[in-house]
Amino acid sequence: MKVGIEERKLGVILILPVLFYVMGIILFPFFMNIWLSFQKKRIGMPAEFIGLGNYVYWLRNPDFFKVLKNTLIYTFVAIALKFVLGLGGALLLNRDFWGRNFFRGFFLIPWILPTVVTCFTWRWLYDDLVGIFNFFLAQIGVGPIPWLSSSSLALGSVIAVNVWRGFPFFGILLLAGLQSIPAQSYEAAKIDGANTFQCFLYVTLPALRSIAMIAILLSTIWTFNDFEIVYLLTRGGPGYDSMILVPFVYEIGIRGQHIGRAITFPVLVFPLLVGLILITSRAVLRKR
Amino acid sequence: MPPRRTKKLFGRIFFCFGLGMFVLIIAFPLYWMILTSLKTSAEIYTRTPTFFPRTLYLGHYVDIVKEGLPVYYKNSLIVATSATGFSILIAILAAYSLSHFRYKGRQALSQMILFVYLFPAAVLFIPLLIVVNFLGLTDTLSSLILVHPVFGVPFATWLLAGYFSTIPRELEEAARVDGCGRIGALFRVILPVALPGVVTAAVYCFLLSWNELLYAFTFISTESKKTASMWLSERILGDVYLWGELMAGAVLMLIPILTMYLLGQKYIIQGLTAGAVKE
Numbered sequence: 397m398k399v400g401i402e403e404r405k406l407g408v409i410l411i412l413p414v415l416f417y418v419m420g421i422i423l424f425p426f427f428m429n430i431w432l433s434f435q436k437k438r439i440g441m442p443a444e445f446i447g448l449g450n451y452v453y454w455l456r457n458p459d460f461f462k463v464l465k466n467t468l469i470y471t472f473v474a475i476a477l478k479f480v481l482g483l484g485g486a487l488l489l490n491r492d493f494w495g496r497n498f499f500r501g502f503f504l505i506p507w508i509l510p511t512v513v514t515c516f517t518w519r520w521l522y523d524d525l526v527g528i529f530n531f532f533l534a535q536i537g538v539g540p541i542p543w544l545s546s547s548s549l550a551l552g553s554v555i556a557v558n559v560w561r562g563f564p565f566f567g568i569l570l571l572a573g574l575q576s577i578p579a580q581s582y583e584a585a586k587i588d589g590a591n592t593f594q595c596f597l598y599v600t601l602p603a604l605r606s607i608a609m610i611a612i613l614l615s616t617i618w619t620f621n622d623f624e625i626v627y628l629l630t631r632g633g634p635g636y637d638s639m640i641l642v643p644f645v646y647e648i649g650i651r652g653q654h655i656g657r658a659i660t661f662p663v664l665v666f667p668l669l670v671g672l673i674l675i676t677s678r679a680v681l682r683k684r
Numbered sequence: 685m686p687p688r689r690t691k692k693l694f695g696r697i698f699f700c701f702g703l704g705m706f707v708l709i710i711a712f713p714l715y716w717m718i719l720t721s722l723k724t725s726a727e728i729y730t731r732t733p734t735f736f737p738r739t740l741y742l743g744h745y746v747d748i749v750k751e752g753l754p755v756y757y758k759n760s761l762i763v764a765t766s767a768t769g770f771s772i773l774i775a776i777l778a779a780y781s782l783s784h785f786r787y788k789g790r791q792a793l794s795q796m797i798l799f800v801y802l803f804p805a806a807v808l809f810i811p812l813l814i815v816v817n818f819l820g821l822t823d824t825l826s827s828l829i830l831v832h833p834v835f836g837v838p839f840a841t842w843l844l845a846g847y848f849s850t851i852p853r854e855l856e857e858a859a860r861v862d863g864c865g866r867i868g869a870l871f872r873v874i875l876p877v878a879l880p881g882v883v884t885a886a887v888y889c890f891l892l893s894w895n896e897l898l899y900a901f902t903f904i905s906t907e908s909k910k911t912a913s914m915w916l917s918e919r920i921l922g923d924v925y926l927w928g929e930l931m932a933g934a935v936l937m938l939i940p941i942l943t944m945y946l947l948g949q950k951y952i953i954q955g956l957t958a959g960a961v962k963e
Contacts (some may be wrong), residue, residue, distance in 0.1 A: 404787040406785065407781045407787045408781070414777070414778035414841055415778075417837060421831060421833075421834045422805070425812050426808065485706055488699065488703050491699065510937050512897060516916070517713045517934060518713065520717070526733070560713070617802055623898045624898070645809075646809070646898065646901070650902055658810060669807075677799050677802060
């Protein structure tokens with residue numbers, strides 16, 4: 397009996413550091429965030445309670461809706477493209493061919509690159525005057541296209557970079573899903589007279605459902621909260637045409653020093669975010 | 685030709701084409717970055733770009749190093765290794781507790797850690813700035829070391845708990861019969877078996893810290909305390925872009941990450957899919 401109590405104690409002691417850390421660095425700031433959203437606060441100044449003032453400010457501000465719309469477009473378009481590209485890559489890599497392991501490792505490279513490196517490289521590729529994309533277009537008599545400074549193209553251009561960085565993540569997860577499909581499933585379908593496309597539709601896709609769900613949910617959370625790509629490529633410009641949530645909060649809160657106002661924006665999307673996280677964690681736990 | 689063979693041939697062509705496209709999409713930006721870093725400025729800014737190196741010019745690397753990259757590089761190394769060491773240490777203990785101990789509330793704790801792992805740290809940077817100021821860590825590398833594990837700790841704990849739980853209790857118990865305590869069993873039995881998981885978690889933590897930009901931008905203002913990613917980023921936010929130097933800097937940023945990835949690649953792919961997909 398005594399051993400049991402000792403064991404319990406040791407178990408709790410071992411987890412305490414992570415628990416404290418998580419409380420101090422995540423949960424406490426989370427609640428502080430909500431508290432600060434009711435304050436008028438600038439850096440270095442005392443806070444002043446203004447009730448729902450910050451909320452009213454944003455809900456009356458067209459910038460809020462613009463940034464929210466951009467963030468949603470950024471998230472959904474990027475996820476859709478990452479999924480399609482990732483699935484394509486996973487299907488290719490699931491085949492048996494010479495050098496498969498090499499290609500698998502190679503495939504993940506965009507995802508492990510430091511984002512700063514990715515952003516530099518793409519900004520150089522996109523360059524108006526001497527960028528290589530505009531050089532290729534000039535060869536067929538088009539352009540030059542201002543990829544990052546045109547109000548209609550900027551958001552699309554940053555989405556492309558997000559897709560480039562993120563599709564390998566989908567690819568690797570979906571590949572793991574593909575590998576867990578037993579060969580008998582395909583054989584059975586073939587015996588029933590299914591062609592390759594039907595096999596894909598009725599065997600592959602349903603089998604991938606739960607892993608695809610997890611990949612999509614995880615990536616939604618991360619894409620929604622992306623900072624570097626937009627900030628380093630366009631800084632949200634021109635105007636706010638490619639601005640999304642986190643870089644916007646940074647601009648208002650840190651560069652503009654309106655802490656209370658800036659912090660209210662994420663609080664307004666918290667319900668959405670927390671809902672998403674709860675669904676995701678349920679999906680992950682079910683899988684496990 | 686019988687139809688079956690034609691179909692097979694088409695399949696092969698389609699497959700090679702697809703694979704080729706992926707290789708091109710992934711490799712071209714990288715190739716272009718490395719190539720640009722090795723061209724002279726005159727060659728970079730010509731109207732007709734060259735696709736193969738004419739000369740290997742190392743001047744941009746010399747310039748970026750002379751301008752002070754080593755200082756910032758060292759800062760990044762200090763922050764990333766400290767944050768990784770801290771994350772892995774506390775994550776190992778927590779994962780051991782979650783996977784090999786029985787106590788009340790364990791399930792709930794495990795779920796909370798998953799929840800926290802999913803919680804985007806990006807929305808917390810302003811309250812964390814206030815916390816950092818309160819702790820008197822304003823504008824120090826320590827503030828980054830304190831905050832960077834926020835991304836890695838929950839992931840590492842979650843991943844390692846999965847790994848550890850595949851190690852049978854009997855193995856651990858056998859070690860204890862041989863005279864190890866529970867902590868001894870952790871270090872002598874569990875960790876060696878779970879090495880792939882530990883490597884993956886460590887590389888992941890290092891990567892996140894090495895790449896991190898938002899917190900560095902928010903916390904650090906003194907020039908000599910900037911991290912490499914922050915210092916390089918500020919150069920691109922200015923008006924004049926020295927593409928040769930920037931690409932040289934990017935290549936230098938990439939080297940530690942790529943080295944780690946190549947060394948631990950097998951473990952990392954295994955570990956990532958294991959962490960997210962199944963135990």
